[in-house]
Amino acid sequence: MSNTRAFNRRHFLASTAATAVLFGAGPLAAAEVLKVAGIYTVPVEQQWVSRIHKAALAAQARGDIEYTFSENVSNTDYARVMREYAEAGNTLIIGEVFGAEQEAREVAADYSDVAFLMGSSFKEDAGLPNFAVFDNYIQDASYLSGIIAGAMTKSGNIGMVGGFPIPEVNRLMHAFMAGAREMNPDIKFQVSFIGSWFDPPKAKETAFAMIENGADVLYAERFGVSDAAKEKGILAIGNVIDTQADYPDTVVASAIWNFEPTLDAAIAAVQAGAFTAADYGMYSFMNKGGTELAPLGTFEGKIPAAAMELVTSREAEIKSGAFAVAIDDSEPASS
Incomplete structure (x- = not known):
């Protein structure tokens, strides 16, 4: 199935509203359930993306987030989908930008009040504090x-x-x-x-x-x-x-x-108003679960x-x- 829309037919929304505990203050702090969007270049059945998707569904089931996603987004369309999700009020956007590194970081620079956690072959940039990276360190x-x-x-x-x-x-x-x-x-x-x-x-x-x-x-x-x-x-x-x-x-x-340790750490950082440029790769290590x-x-x-x-x-x-x-x-x- 080809999908270049920002919102596809397989949206998952939280069934009930809940209130997240606010641990701090800051531009990315959230007092309510976080709106989280996932952007994937392959189907969510693909093994790598399926683990991100699974972790997001688990966080949604706990009542921590409202989760929606798009799959099969081409690298050339990735930046547009990022912008649409940012404009839609999502607080945290997750995905994988291996084929759209520069464009993705340019979008993040335009939405400083949105946290981006992206699979990447490159490291974080202190000059782009709302863009964190992760990779598959298994x-x-x-x-x-x-x-x-x-x-x-x-x-x-x-x-x-x-x-x-x-x-x-x-x-x-x-x-x-x-x-x-x-x-x-x-x-x-x-x-x-x-x-x-x-x-x-x-x-x-x-x-x-x-x-x-x-x-x-x-x-x-x-x-x-x-x-x-x-x-x-x-x-x-x-x-x-x-x-x-x-x-x-x-x-x-x-x-x-x-992927749960990685996503949960990012959710906690956003809730605390402490999300910043960082490498979340360590959360894939065995000693982190x-x-x-x-x-x-x-x-x-x-x-x-x-x-x-x-x-x-x-x-x-x-x-x-x-x-x-x-x-x-x-x-x-x-x-």
């Missing part, structure tokens, strides 16, 4: 899922299909690869990017090629990869969402992104004990700060 769980993948591959050949080689994707791939090498330092990786955030057929075809080239485990950064693994009877590792129930014989483990391994489901008890012991110990070390997963934003390459 490298902790990606590393742990890599340990499991390294223990499950028999060929020592893992295929990895990503959307674009941007920092957010790159760091997850590198963390996954580091985890796999913990179990087998000689593992080979096939790495490919499909040039789209949502093209399951293309991701599937890319995965098929990797399987033909010897991969027996696939890293499913994009939709479509697990379908290829299922058809060919090999294993896959999920990313951002838990698809184990949909692929019970295929998806061994998944690194899950929980922003990422975790999904339940193993049908693969419980089927993963080598040595791998699960390492996962357990590393997870505890990550949470305590005794171990830090390296953040590498450079583009990964095939072995």
Whole structure:
């Protein structure tokens, strides 16, 4: 479904009014339920955006916000939709501006009384105090899922299909690869990017090629990869969402992104009149509750004990700060 309107048919409004606690004063302070708008360049079913959408719906269910959103907004139309939501009285606007960085920041500069929390490959700018950024820093769980993948591959050949080689994707791939090498330092990786955030057929075809080239485990950064693994009877590792129930014989483990800590921190800042330019990326870390391994489901008890012991110990070390997963934003390459 193509959608270039600011308000689409799937608006969600709070069913009851409530009053938010006011912790402070300032131009962005709000004494009532916050009006929050989401602007997404892909369908809300897409894994990355679905986690933002889920967190917003949870905040709405608590009575903290009134939430409306637009999906499938093109990068060329993004600034216009931002303006329409700002003019409509939304106090907080969330979304992802990876393909519209400059235009989005120009809009934010025109609406200093509106808070913007945007997924971005760039950092915050102190000169634009109402524009905060976040990114998908779930490298902790990606590393742990890599340990499991390294223990499950028999060929020592893992295929990895990503959307674009941007920092957010790159760091997850590198963390996954580091985890796999913990179990087998000689593992080979096939790495490919499909040039789209949502093209399951293309991701599937890319995965098929990797399987033909010897991969027996696939890293499913994009939709479509697990379908290829299922058809060919090999294993896959999920990313951002838990698809184990949909692929019970295929998806061994998944690194899950929980956007709730990020959004809740922004809501609290707006309510306190304290929202300012900041990098909210830290709220995606495991020690903030922003990422975790999904339940193993049908693969419980089927993963080598040595791998699960390492996962357990590393997870505890990550949470305590005794171990830090390296953040590498450079583009990964095939072995």
